[in-house]
Amino acid sequence: MARADQLKTFLRKNPQIRTIRAAAADLNAQPRGKRVPTRFADKVIEDGTRFPMSVLNLDIWGEDIDDSPLLFESGDRDGILFPTERGFLPMPWLEAPTALLPIWMFHEDGHPFEGDPRHALRAVLDRYRAKSLTPVVACELEFFLIDDSGRNLEVPVSPRSGKRRKAAETMSIRTLDQFDIFFTDLYDACEEMDIPADTAISEAGLGQFEINLMHGDDALRAADDAWFFKMLVKGMARRHGFAASFMAKPYEDYPGSGLHTHFSILDREGRNIFDDGGSKGTDALRSAVAGCLDAMYDSTLIFAPHLNSYDRLVPDAHAPTGISWAYENRTSAIRVPSGNPKARRIEHRVAGGDVNPYLLLATILGAALDGIERGAEAPPPITGNAYAQGLRQIPSDWMSAIDAFEASEIIPRILPADLCRNLLLTKRQEVFYMNELSPQEQVTIYLDTV
Template sequence: MSDARSPKPATALPAARAELDAFLAARPEIEFFDVLFTSLSGVPRGKRLRRHELAGVYDYGRFLPGSVLVVDITGQDCESTGLVWEDGDADRVGKPVPGTLVPAPWLGADVAQVSLSLYELDGQPNDLDPRVVLQRVIDRFTKDGLTPVTACELEYYLVDARRAADGGLALAPSRFSGERPTLHQVYGLPEIEEAAPFLRDLWAACDAQGVPLEGAISEYAPGQIELTLKHKADALRAADDAVMYKRAAKGVALTHGCEATFMAKPFGDRAGSGFHVHVSFNDAASQNACASEDPQGSELLRHAIGGMRALLADSMAIFAPNANSWRRFKANSYAPVAPTWGVNNRTVSFRVPAGPPSTRHVEHRVAGADANPYLTLAAVLAAAHYGITNKMDPGPAVSGDGYAAAAQSGEGFAVNWFAAVDRFAASEVLKDYLGERFVKMFAEVKRTEQARFFDVVTELDYAWYLRNA
């Protein structure tokens, strides 16, 4: 998969090259650069380059095999996509994303990184690049004079980098006592103090990268934390921030002898980890079009929620993209189980938080922390635009126990990973918003992952069936 060829310098971007030149002048100590592309599975992949190689990336781009667009979460080819052998595994060209050339201090004082977006060789954006998929949806809002304002919240666990004796996960031990946490201690300050060295380095890394990471809380399980990224009137950059933040959290954690895992459900008996997306919409005057004295928000906000409800089942393959994702959805777990909405209510899928009228927005609480940030925002915003365009009524808001309301109504999600992918693949609305080829290819990748996942015979198979079957 060599990319040592030298194309003609026809695609150089003066502004981008100026960004590089300024960075190199200000950072003479940086010798190595990770160039990263985030494909459908949400895993950043790329190369580490030396300083003298980076000018070519900015002037001409960097060739990457087209198959990287459609590898599964383990990095294996998905041959059924037609982008491996039939395509000759032909190159596409990666070009730097403006504003993402930043230091990566957890990797050493001499390492930086830059994100790439993938293009065809004729210069057209590749329609399977998750950034391009998200931009496609944002463009629909721009055409209508609206700007999505988004913020991302990610929950995750800090676990011991070493596996337990039985091969399972163990929570990271206390730096003071060496004991592992056992109590929930939601919003506990001693738990944040335990994590202070990790958090201090994480905040410093995100500050160095321009990622607007805000406060931390101890979440609803031992060893689980949540940090919020500041809202932005630039949904594409908000997704870039989320991808960069996840990479930083994982890298910084390793320097502290632990791992940050964004698995949706790493422990069967503890809370899952969600990816909550906060969304509002600015009008042409940069005013919040969701603002209202009514706690339920403006008519536009309610229409957006109506669209989120209508397209939730179609979108679950993106919000719950992996086999493990589906373990998270349990009643009375703070993970939603139905297309419900309400005001100041954490038992529903779509929550309008309390706050001043000018801050009205919706918190979309369905996705797991394992979901691809670009595709999650694309699906959330596509549903909102669909609801706004079609003036969709979300129905009455749920008051009180959203789990009980869901049980009474009989509403729910797609029943499992397989059903979710099938429904996603058949969604004409998502084909329109996200692109027909993208929907087809995403479904092919997930079906390949499903087959590979269920090819593995696990210890649980032996425990349950070896003697009992």
């Protein structure tokens, strides 16, 4: 009830808010839910809201999944969705004052719906808590600003110069300044939404940028922040007259966008279990690395969930293709950064910007814990160029990744069986229909969704 009172207090203190959006993330991280007038918000706050369980298992077009057991076999029954602990957040990209109410799905008897990706991450974190361990997580999100008003995608015209610069601008201050109004508004919006946006840089792609989200000891909140941030960036860009997209590879001749995850793990006393006081890290670090490497091939579908995802995972394009780890080496799939030993951490570099953040963190943290629990031993770290070392490769196409996920013996130790079944049905349906589209039609659907 205390939580409900806080939500109601928020609305009383913000009488300008006219409607709310009660939304949950589906398996493709698409927000699914309802628009509710503020005067009826109390019912959602107190009693939750209902919609079919199958809604969290739609394909990228928002269509039902053929033969899903959530549909006719079960009568397409409802789940009940309650507010998460994140409460109301403003939606600064909309013209009318509006608040977002994040929700997640439960069964009628109160137990979590396993097809909800947020619950999948919660279940992994419950395993950490049972061992008195706490992951500390940070995400780096890359995205493109795009003019999609014509037939071909282009870099937007700079609001400052009125020019369109068609070149890579790696870490260019000038490029950041060209879109200063957009980034100023974006950072102001992050403050309003309590998203911990830190450093911004320009990247190597056309109109490509990266913003880091600050690390924190609540991985569920980190996934929320990444999900909110993606919604915010896309919405704010449209408000400024262009598009923003986290699709993995909108331009054939330039690098794609990743979502790199950094994590360490604290024990019950708050000590980093990866810190050995030196540069190499502890046995626990190497076991976590081993767990991530062991699961990497089978879990590629999580890191690269769409057809376009595999255009990014090609050699010599700043995205990893071989299963490896290294110290301070960005060609490897897993990098252990240098720096203060107290901050010793693992950087997982495989995922594209088009992922579901909840499934991403559930899979990475679940694989790391699996390695720690087994006392797994990592192979020797590589040195030099990973692309030139004949490493075992990450699946290079969508169907191979789907088949690997389905056949895996590791994935069932990390993700719930119902979610895995739903995801496989979703991706096989998307393969079928995506293959009927032209490349331009494929880009059109991914540009605005992922």
